[in-house]
Amino acid sequence: MHTLIALLRAVNVGGTSKLPMAELRAMAEAEGFGAVRTYIRSGNLVFETDRGQDHVKTALETRLEAYAGRPVGVILRTAEEMSAILAANPFPDAERSKVGVLFLDAAPPPDTCDAAKWHADEEIALGTREVFVHYPSGMGRTKLRLPAMADGTMRNVNTVAKLADMVGRRE
CATH class of the missing domain: 3.30.70 (Alpha-Beta Plaits)
Known part of the structure; x- marks a missing residue:
């Protein structure tokens, strides 16, 4: 298992694209990620996974698009990178x-x-x-x-x- 940070693009900014952080945590948990946490309401997700970054990015972006009805970009960083x-x-x-x-x-x-x-x-x-x-x-x-x-x-x-x-x- 390794820890990743997902930074979502353009959520909860200026009253548009609202995404409750409880929903974001639920999406991550549904993907099987562990120790899921969020920080403030601007789309910062911290979690553990044994999956590769390409798989994680695709999985999160797919779930977010289904929720939001439009693409939501996800940028990943490891603990060391951050x-x-x-x-x-x-x-x-x-x-x-x-x-x-x-x-x-x-x-x-x-x-x-x-x-x-x-x-x-x-x-x-x-x-x-x-x-x-x-x-x-x-x-x-x-x-x-x-x-x-x-x-x-x-x-x-x-x-x-x-x-x-x-x-x-x-x-």
Whole structure:
């Protein structure tokens, strides 16, 4: 068994795509995943499984689409990856709530920073399969748009730290 973190894309944001976390836990348990937990209402799922990531991703996305009536993207990370992402934060002195991590399935395109639109005071740095963004004026105030945002899901560093802690306690 290994622990995985599933990050759902575009659920419980701005009053659209409501997914109660009890429903998400029930879906994961129905797939046979163990030690299923959620964190806040934005689609953060922690669980144990002996299945491969491709199988897990497909199973969750299939159940979520059946529930929501539309595709819901799922991005997976292992416990080790989540800890490494937290350690790799290129903005360690910034307020954690003002640093976002855009999680992607693949490496961000090399032109991610150049492709930014409506860029103001934000700082952008590329990770392995993530894009880190420091929002000095706050995440809620930004107009920044990155093409990679269409394929990923953002979490602030406080959430990343909590998820790393949750999986760290189970390993």
